[in-house]
Amino acid sequence: MRVIVMFDLPMGTTAERREYTRFRKSLIRDGFIQVQESVYSKLALNPTISRSIMDTVRRNKPSKGLVQMLVVTEKQYAKMEYVLGESCSEIIDSEERLIVL
Numbered sequence: 001m002r003v004i005v006m007f008d009l010p011m012g013t014t015a016e017r018r019e020y021t022r023f024r025k026s027l028i029r030d031g032f033i034q035v036q037e038s039v040y041s042k043l044a045l046n047p048t049i050s051r052s053i054m055d056t057v058r059r060n061k062p063s064k065g066l067v068q069m070l071v072v073t074e075k076q077y078a079k080m081e082y083v084l085g086e087s088c089s090e091i092i093d094s095e096e097r098l099i100v101l
Contacts, residue, residue, distance in 0.1 A: 001043070001044040001045070001046070001047070001049075001050050001071055001072070001073055001074060002041050002042065002043060002044065002071065002072050002073075002074065002077045003041065003042050003044055003050050003053045003054060003057075003069060003070075003071055004035070004039065004040070004041045004069065004070045004071075004072065005027060005032065005039070005040045005041070005042075005057055005067065005068070005069050006038060006039050006067075006068045006069075006070070007023070007038050007062075007065060007066060007067040007068070008038060008065055008066045009023065009038075009062055009064065009065035009066070009067075010064055010065055016064070019062045019063065019064075020062070020065075022060075022062075023060060023061070023062045023067075026060040027040045027057070027060075028040075030042070030053070030056055030057075030060075041077075043074075044071070047071075050071050054069050054071075057069060
């Protein structure tokens with residue numbers, strides 16, 4: 001499963017820019033990867049974990065703006081069509097687990 005967070009936050013004042021940065025950094029710290037500007041995604045192994053991830057986002061939400069979350073299966077996410085541009089694969093972004101000892 002994937003939890004996708006999409007947001008549009010005001011950035012007119014210094015305080016609003018600070019809150020935008022705080023929210024964005026909280027997503028990154030919690031393991032989200034940037035899909036495109038203001039769209040982040042994170043893998044979740046099951047519905048319980050996805051609810052936990054969503055609860056964390058709710059706790060860190062900014063005071064103003066628009067924040068939306070969507071949960072999709074990995075199969076649905078894989079069907080994403082790139083109309084223009086291409087996938088950036090700098091980060092390993094799969095559900096496979098690799099442990100090197």
